Amino acid sequence: MIDFRPFYAQIATTNLSAWLETLPLQLKNWEKNTHGDYAKWAKIIDFLPDTPAEHIDLKNFVKSDRASAISDGEKQRLIHHLKQLMPWRKGPYHLHGVHIDTEWRSDFKWDRVLPHLSPLQDRTILDVGCGSGYHMWRMVGEGAKMVVGIDPTELFLCQFEAVRKLLNNDRRANLIPLGIEQMQPLGVFDTVFSMGVLYHRKSPLDHLTQLKSQLRQGGELVLETLVVDGDEHTALVPAERYAKMKNVYFIPSVACLINWLQKCAFKNVRCVDVEVTSLEEQRKTDWLENESLIDFLDPNDHSKTIEGYPAPKRAVILANK
Numbered sequence: 001m002i003d004f005r006p007f008y009a010q011i012a013t014t015n016l017s018a019w020l021e022t023l024p025l026q027l028k029n030w031e032k033n034t035h036g037d038y039a040k041w042a043k044i045i046d047f048l049p050d051t052p053a054e055h056i057d058l059k060n061f062v063k064s065d066r067a068s069a070i071s072d073g074e075k076q077r078l079i080h081h082l083k084q085l086m087p088w089r090k091g092p093y094h095l096h097g098v099h100i101d102t103e104w105r106s107d108f109k110w111d112r113v114l115p116h117l118s119p120l121q122d123r124t125i126l127d128v129g130c131g132s133g134y135h136m137w138r139m140v141g142e143g144a145k146m147v148v149g150i151d152p153t154e155l156f157l158c159q160f161e162a163v164r165k166l167l168n169n170d171r172r173a174n175l176i177p178l179g180i181e182q183m184q185p186l187g188v189f190d191t192v193f194s195m196g197v198l199y200h201r202k203s204p205l206d207h208l209t210q211l212k213s214q215l216r217q218g219g220e221l222v223l224e225t226l227v228v229d230g231d232e233h234t235a236l237v238p239a240e241r242y243a244k245m246k247n248v249y250f251i252p253s254v255a256c257l258i259n260w261l262q263k264c265a266f267k268n269v270r271c272v273d274v275e276v277t278s279l280e281e282q283r284k285t286d287w288l289e290n291e292s293l294i295d296f297l298d299p300n301d302h303s304k305t306i307e308g309y310p311a312p313k314r315a316v317i318l319a320n321k
């Protein structure tokens, strides 16, 4: 099972120490309620090799290489173990000679976001809805002091810990399996990321307020979410599904999103990027069995989802507390 005690020790002497009032008990309760597959997935991490990596590049990729070439047999074993943690959605990872070619090219999103951010060097960062943690490692690559990701999905925690093991057990990033709404307001993070989460929340203004409560005064919010065209009064609330997803609630226009952030008293709110999701960014690979973007679009008109809504378009908004 995944041991969170090293994280507790790590934060005990930092400005995150107040979290120790609630976190250990929350995680104890979380573990009691885990899904049957969690124990199986967590065990896979033990099967991964301990061989240290000699070269690690988190600045340009999430990549680790060993000094000695990996043998074919070892490589096949590593692939076999990692494939038991499918579907791999966010990545890509290049670990000990294995390329985990994930559904999403999360590096494309990182390239759109990074140029606009206040430098991440020495920052304490919260990544809400971090998935398998791809962007967290890239934040470490930018010199962040500490990165904490939260994501309630057990499989993503196990994927994150598998990747961590193959990155020489780097502890500058940690994934805590909680939802944002379960987190005590800490008010200490220099940067808070919420990428790909807002549209999954039933109450978007509550989500923005929760994000704000985690930032220090003056800290930076990085909000990335689905948007539609329209004025400040426009938000799409899909009837049943959006791009086959059942859990999509609000897709605002950029103007509407800026209005929401201003209503929550964020300052300096600005949109820095808008882009339609391409079939190169989200596609089917050998690392997932499920469908991907091409199956979620109208086969005769890729500007629409299969339900007839506008196809996925994403915006990046920055704001300060």
Ligand SMILES: Nc1ncnc2c1ncn2[C@@H]1O[C@H](C[S@+](CC[C@H]([NH3+])C(=O)[O-])CC(=O)[O-])[C@@H](O)[C@H]1O
Binding pocket: 090, 106, 109, 128, 129, 130, 131, 132, 150, 151, 152, 153, 156, 178, 179, 180, 181, 194, 195, 196, 197, 200
């Ligand atoms: N209440 C919640 N609190 C925290 N996380 C949540 C919650 N509900 C769902 N999630 C998590 O938010 C992530 C959203 S995916 C974005 C990944 C990455 N950020 C990316 O930008 O590529 C986008 C998508 O799947 O549509 C998933 O990993 C959920 O488990």
